Amino acid sequence: MDVRPTTTKDQCPRADISGYLDGELTPHAELAVERHLAECKICLDELNSHKQMLSALDFAFGDRGRETEIELPENFARVVTVAAESDVSGLRSPAERRRAFVLCAGLFALVLAGVGAELARVVGVFTDFVSQVTTLSAAAIRLIYEVVIGLCLVFRALSQQFVFSSMFSILLLICSFILSFIVLSRLFIRYNRS
Numbered sequence: 014m015d016v017r018p019t020t021t022k023d024q025c026p027r028a029d030i031s032g033y034l035d036g037e038l039t040p041h042a043e044l045a046v047e048r049h050l051a052e053c054k055i056c057l058d059e060l061n062s063h064k065q066m067l068s069a070l071d072f073a074f075g076d077r078g079r080e081t082e083i084e085l086p087e088n089f090a091r092v093v094t095v096a097a098e099s100d101v102s103g104l105r106s107p108a109e110r111r112r113a114f115v116l117c118a119g120l121f122a123l124v125l126a127g128v129g130a131e132l133a134r135v136v137g138v139f140t141d142f143v144s145q146v147t148t149l150s151a152a153a154i155r156l157i158y159e160v161v162i163g164l165c166l167v168f169r170a171l172s173q174q175f176v177f178s179s180m181f182s183i184l185l186l187i188c189s190f191i192l193s194f195i196v197l198s199r200l201f202i203r204y205n206r207s
Contacts, residue, residue, distance in 0.1 A: 025049070025056045034063055 026046060032038045033046045050057050086092070125132065 025053060027056070027059065030056060030060055030063060034060070034067070 026049060029038060029042060029046050033043060038046065050060060
């Protein structure tokens with residue numbers, strides 16, 4: 014007596030049926046699904062409905078898809094790229110700048126409206142930041158000014174002591190001036206020749 018085990022819908026390997034149709038199962042799993050299909054009418058009916066759906070899709074899109082397929086030229090991407098790169102006639106025109114300004118002003122107004130009551134706090138933080146940056150930059154400029162004045166005073170005192178105290182230093186100063194004049198005139202001559 015041949016007693017076949019009865020299976021319910023919960024015990025059937027429904028996920029394996031689509032894998033079986035697509036050929037994605039291992040040989041062992043494929044054999045198990047085929048054995049199950051031989052015993053289970055529910056799964057066999059589902060397999061047949063999957064096959065009918067696939068054949069209907071093949072019929073609907075198979076031949077008709079080939080007829081409506083548009084053939085693109087070989088250099089299509091290059092032609093589109095060249096056309097896109099060369100067609101920049103409207104960029105940076107006065108009308109475009111005006112539109113951008115109006116758009117930015119509108120966005121700024123929306124930001125101000127969104128900030129609302131917090132605007133005073135935001136402005137206060139911004140003014141504190143600006144005042145701190147101004148104070149730091151003023152202190153840095155004052156420091157640089159004081160250092161330059163100090164160096165000028167030191168160099169002035171040293172130059173008065175060195176240059177005008179001996180005849181050798183005056184002679185050295187005159188020789189360096191003459192040498193720099195000669196070098197500079199040669200540079201001008203070379204520049205004019207080329």
